[in-house]
Amino acid sequence: MPYLDHNASALPDREAAAAAARWLLEGVGNPSSVHTAGRRARAALERARRQVATALGATPGEVVFTSGATEALHLAVAGLAAPGAHVLLSAVEHPAVFGACRAAELTVETVPVDGLGRVRVKDVVARCRPETAFVAVMAAQNELGNVYPVSAIAAAIGAVPLIVDAVQLFGRRPLDVERLGASIVVVSGHKVGGPAGIGALWVRPGLCLRPVLRGGPQERGRRGGTENVAGAIGFGVAADRLGARLAAMPRVLALREAAEMGLRCCAPGIVFHGDPQDRLPNTLSFRIPGIPGDVLLAALDLEGFCLSSGAACASGGLEPSPVLLALGLDPGEARGAVRLSLGPETEEADVASFIDVLPALLARIHSAGLTEPG
Amino acid sequence: MRVVVAMSGGVDSSVAAGLMMETGHEVIGLTMKLRDTTEEERAGRAASCCSPDDVHDARGVCDLLGIPHYTVDYRDAFRRAVMEPFARAYLRGQTPNPCVLCNDHLKFAALLNRARALGAELLVTGHYARTWTDADGHPRLGAAVDARKDQSYFLFGIQRDALRALRFPLGDMDKPAVRAHARRLGLPVADKPDSEDICFVPGGDYARVVESLLAATGESAPGPGPIVDETGEVLGRHAGVHHFTVGQRKGLGVSRGEPLYVLGVDAEQRAVRVGRAADLAAGGLVARDVNWLGDGPPRGPRAVSARIRYRHAGADATVVADEGGAVLRFHDPVRAVTPGQAVVFYDGAEVLGGGWIERALPIDSGPLAGSSSAP
Numbered sequence: 001m002p003y004l005d006h007n008a009s010a011l012p013d014r015e016a017a018a019a020a021a022r023w024l025l026e027g028v029g030n031p032s033s034v035h036t037a038g039r040r041a042r043a044a045l046e047r048a049r050r051q052v053a054t055a056l057g058a059t060p061g062e063v064v065f066t067s068g069a070t071e072a073l074h075l076a077v078a079g080l081a082a083p084g085a086h087v088l089l090s091a092v093e094h095p096a097v098f099g100a101c102r103a104a105e106l107t108v109e110t111v112p113v114d115g116l117g118r119v120r121v122k123d124v125v126a127r128c129r130p131e132t133a134f135v136a137v138m139a140a141q142n143e144l145g146n147v148y149p150v151s152a153i154a155a156a157i158g159a160v161p162l163i164v165d166a167v168q169l170f171g172r173r174p175l176d177v178e179r180l181g182a183s184i185v186v187v188s189g190h191k192v193g194g195p196a197g198i199g200a201l202w203v204r205p206g207l208c209l210r211p212v213l214r215g216g217p218q219e220r221g222r223r224g225g226t227e228n229v230a231g232a233i234g235f236g237v238a239a240d241r242l243g244a245r246l247a248a249m250p251r252v253l254a255l256r257e258a259a260e261m262g263l264r265c266c267a268p269g270i271v272f273h274g275d276p277q278d279r280l281p282n283t284l285s286f287r288i289p290g291i292p293g294d295v296l297l298a299a300l301d302l303e304g305f306c307l308s309s310g311a312a313c314a315s316g317g318l319e320p321s322p323v324l325l326a327l328g329l330d331p332g333e334a335r336g337a338v339r340l341s342l343g344p345e346t347e348e349a350d351v352a353s354f355i356d357v358l359p360a361l362l363a364r365i366h367s368a369g370l371t372e373p374g
Numbered sequence: 375m376r377v378v379v380a381m382s383g384g385v386d387s388s389v390a391a392g393l394m395m396e397t398g399h400e401v402i403g404l405t406m407k408l409r410d411t412t413e414e415e416r417a418g419r420a421a422s423c424c425s426p427d428d429v430h431d432a433r434g435v436c437d438l439l440g441i442p443h444y445t446v447d448y449r450d451a452f453r454r455a456v457m458e459p460f461a462r463a464y465l466r467g468q469t470p471n472p473c474v475l476c477n478d479h480l481k482f483a484a485l486l487n488r489a490r491a492l493g494a495e496l497l498v499t500g501h502y503a504r505t506w507t508d509a510d511g512h513p514r515l516g517a518a519v520d521a522r523k524d525q526s527y528f529l530f531g532i533q534r535d536a537l538r539a540l541r542f543p544l545g546d547m548d549k550p551a552v553r554a555h556a557r558r559l560g561l562p563v564a565d566k567p568d569s570e571d572i573c574f575v576p577g578g579d580y581a582r583v584v585e586s587l588l589a590a591t592g593e594s595a596p597g598p599g600p601i602v603d604e605t606g607e608v609l610g611r612h613a614g615v616h617h618f619t620v621g622q623r624k625g626l627g628v629s630r631g632e633p634l635y636v637l638g639v640d641a642e643q644r645a646v647r648v649g650r651a652a653d654l655a656a657g658g659l660v661a662r663d664v665n666w667l668g669d670g671p672p673r674g675p676r677a678v679s680a681r682i683r684y685r686h687a688g689a690d691a692t693v694v695a696d697e698g699g700a701v702l703r704f705h706d707p708v709r710a711v712t713p714g715q716a717v718v719f720y721d722g723a724e725v726l727g728g729g730w731i732e733r734a735l736p737i738d739s740g741p742l743a744g745s746s747s748a749p
Contacts, residue, residue, distance in 0.1 A: 095620075295491050298444045302402065302492060318407055318447035360547075369493035 006343035013193030020234030047237030057176035079209035081133035144274030145283025154181030194238035198231030250346035253281035262355030287336030383428025386500030438640030467641030468714025504545035529727025599644025621710030655707035
């Protein structure tokens with residue numbers, strides 16, 4: 001089963017999975033308890049926090065574990081802005097950021113992107129006001145793979161806090177939160193080989209965050225609720241092994257370039273989305289005129305190939321990707337989008353078989369004469 | 375062989391999928407998403423087939439059967455090809471049948487093409503109807519064995535080349551047998567209630583749905599007008615012709631010392647014509663957009679059993695094909711021939727074809743062949 005959807009979820013890192021499973025099977029105790037079992041749980045949790053902090057170039061006390069990136073983004077958004085506050089979002093932020101802003105009843109202004117999905121620093125600066133509660137620009141775009149100039153943006157907006165969703169960048173390009181200059185950086189476990197259901201945010205020291213989940217004093221009062229120790233352990237081990245993922249990226253890039261070349265050959269008229277200059281090495285978004293994305297995805301799935309339309313969420317849903325609409329595509333074009341995303345485990349044969357199977361599928365779809373019904 | 379099952383989330387199509395799997399086919403489930411959940415549905419006040427939650431049920435059944443499932447977004451097409459024509463038919467004083475439009479434009483056209491795009495050789499549905507191939511290799515369509523569940527009336531518009539690629543595995547079963555299969559297969563929808571309503575009119579409040587559909591397209595709903603009797607006397611006023619259908623007795627709000635029925639609707643005059651039950655009888659009808667299955671259009675008059683609405687038992691009649699349409703004369707008068715509904719021609723169990731009722735013909739309207747000078 002060639003799995004070409006690593007941006008939706010990475011393949012599990014076996015050691016990370018084994019460590020998490022060991023805790024599920026044998027671990028005892030609540031990290032908040034004072035007894036021996038509690039101390040052991042706390043030690044395991046804090047070791048995981050150190051591992052994640054190290055991978056981010058941070059110190060452990062700055063790392064808050066959450067149930068995932070969505071919750072981390074909600075905490076970042078609601079923690080920094082009061083209802084009604086003006087906030088500035090790139091037009092291609094993850095739906096979790098937009099959703100969190102709606103939930104927090106913020107006044108959202110978006111920074112438009114160009115036809116390649118690029119965010120310009122000056123476009124951010126031009127919209128940033130003294131009263132702006134925060135700016136959110138992701139480090140790398142999940143559908144396009146575009147990498148954004150977040151350091152330059154952080155420097156340009158001065159004292160206004162910058163929220164950086166680094167979920168897709170983490171493990172694909174080096175990330176050092178100190179040098180990034182952001183106020184909050186969000187990462188997710190299952191995008192780097194850890195389990196789903198665990199994420200984290202790095203919070204710049206001195207930044208005061210109002211908690212969203214209020215309850216116990218866990219996570220230094222920033223997130224109530226008993227910690228997901230098994231998830232954190234898995235995330236920690238995956239973070240510990242991030243170097244191997246990064247080291248695989250040149251090979252991943254070569255595979256993606258092979259895919260791109262193969263696609264150009266077997267699908268004349270193919271259009272690639274995103275920034276050809278500054279992009280993650282593993283992501284390739286495209287559309288083939290006359291081929292609805294959902295039909296191609298289903299046809300590929302039936303041959304055992306796992307890909308997505310724009311994003312995994314967009315594959316399950318039916319709306320054209322807002323990200324592609326922000327690039328100026330019309331809804332029909334956006335519905336043609338297919339996203340290929342590779343990982344360290346991707347083999348040459350996966351890409352080669354994908355390119356091999358494609359011409360017959362495209363021919364079959366063309367000959368079925370799909371037209372808008374009605 | 376690879377087959378696509380059109381899955382609505384109900385028990386029938388779910389069983390169809392299970393049975394196709396048991397006969398060794400590679401089964402793929404497709405569900406058409408036709409519209410978004412309405413406020414009422416979200417509040418749980420109404421339910422019908424093909425409602426948005428049914429997409430979820432269909433996916434659940436496919437997960438349980440271990441087969442792939444994909445949702446197809448036909449919301450725009452459904453609005454354009456089914457819901458809006460449905461509303462506009464009322465503007466013409468007709469009583470439309472949207473299920474046939476959905477079958478003709480979506481299920482057995484667009485969805486069939488999609489099945490082919492996925493490499494499927496057959497499209498399977500949970501309709502109660504039968505197909506077979508005659509000695510010359512031509513595809514034939516017929517009524518289900520269970521007359522109470524038969525849905526062949528809704529299928530007359532299927533193109534002949536499409537018919538070849540369709541299978542209806544429930545056509546020779548009754549509903550208890552289908553439910554028994556569902557339980558045997560362990561399907562979670564085994565006891566899901568049958569849906570009888572039109573999917574986008576779950577509460578049965580047609581007039582309100584027509585009004586909101588027309589409001590959305592910027593058209594105005596039929597306005598108020600007079601209720602008149604055979605002599606032209608105005609008996610009262612009505613709120614809009616879309617509240618009425620031929621044969622209707624309740625809700626007229628007028629009286630004349632005897633039961634009154636809607637005989638017809640004059641959309642231009644905004645008038646609802648009422649009269650005695652006896653005056654509901656028609657001697658025949660003119661149909662348009664007739665699709666001929668079976669042997670194709672008959673060369674001369676053809677004796678058929680004609681069904682003029684769903685669940686109609688059928689009336690003996692003679693039909694003459696007429697330039698894409700047909701003229702039909704009943705052997706005995708038939709009550710409440712309703713413009714906008716479908717008329718489907720049967721020979722025994724076989725569907726010979728069908729079309730849309732344009733207008734009723736009076737009982738003594740002359741010989742059949744001469745009555746084809748329809749406007």
